Amino acid sequence: ILNVEQSPQSLHVQEGDSTNFTCSFPSSNFYALHWYRWETAKSPEALFVMTLNGDEKKKGRISATLNTKEGYSYLYIKGSQPEDSATYLCASSNYGGSQGNLIFGKGTKLSVKP
Amino acid sequence: SQTIHQWPATLVQPVGSPLSLECTVEGTSNPNLYWYRQAAGRGLQLLFYSVGIGQISSEVPQNLSASRPQDRQFILSSKKLLLSDSGFYLCAWDHQGWTEAFFGQGTRLTVV
Numbered sequence: 001i002l003n004v005e006q007s008p009q010s011l012h013v014q015e016g017d018s019t020n021f022t023c024s025f026p027s028s029n030f031y032a033l034h035w036y037r038w039e040t041a042k043s044p045e046a047l048f049v050m051t052l053n054g055d056e057k058k059k060g061r062i063s064a065t066l067n068t069k070e071g072y073s074y075l076y077i078k079g080s081q082p083e084d085s086a087t088y089l090c091a092s093s094n095y096g097g098s099q100g101n102l103i104f105g106k107g108t109k110l111s112v113k114p
Numbered sequence: 115s116q117t118i119h120q121w122p123a124t125l126v127q128p129v130g131s132p133l134s135l136e137c138t139v140e141g142t143s144n145p146n147l148y149w150y151r152q153a154a155g156r157g158l159q160l161l162f163y164s165v166g167i168g169q170i171s172s173e174v175p176q177n178l179s180a181s182r183p184q185d186r187q188f189i190l191s192s193k194k195l196l197l198s199d200s201g202f203y204l205c206a207w208d209h210q211g212w213t214e215a216f217f218g219q220g221t222r223l224t225v226v
Contacts, residue, residue, distance in 0.1 A: 046214030106157025
């Protein structure tokens with residue numbers, strides 16, 4: 001089974017701080033890397049799906065980069081706001097016996113203090 | 115538009131009792147279907163996934179099972195629940211892993 005690792009496990013920042021998280025994944029037979037935002041008592045919602053090495057995607061104050069050769073992705077949040085507080089999940093899908101299925105990391109829990 | 119329904123939202127069951135959680139998807143065909151679980155203090159763990167009717171892959175050996183009797187229906191079952199089965203169960207669908215996954219609202223299961 002694939003291992004998707006995320007760090008840090010949790011993060012506490014002040015409103016206005018910029019922050020970033022790391023996701024590492026197996027680079028062999030890579031297919032796609034997903035980032036999700038998971039608020040308490042809600043379902044995870046997709047932020048980005050990236051497939052190409054060097055991909056950079058942006059949605060408002062949140063952006064992500066992808067390095068498929070070395071197997072890592074960064075998620076950046078610029079000027080954190082209290083409403084950014086959530087658990088951020090990354091997930092990887094690879095070719096092979098488990099083709100197409102998403103394997104999630106344990107997430108990074110972000111708390112933004114006003 | 116596509117929607118995913120998962121029920122029930124909460125469930126309290128005694129140890130040794132059976133379990134059946136149901137998930138249905140509307141507005142798409144031949145989706146990949148997933149069951150995930152988040153145990154207390156842990157991340158999302160993939161339990162089962164299915165790429166088609168009757169095709170079930172299990173990622174974690176346990177006393178749970180899954181079935182896909184129809185293209186857009188995914189059922190998670192157990193004959194006898196354990197305390198360790200408590201957690202938050204999420205159903206999800208996508209298309210082959212390259213599109214974003216869509217999640218149901220989740221089921222909070224407490225085994226007592």
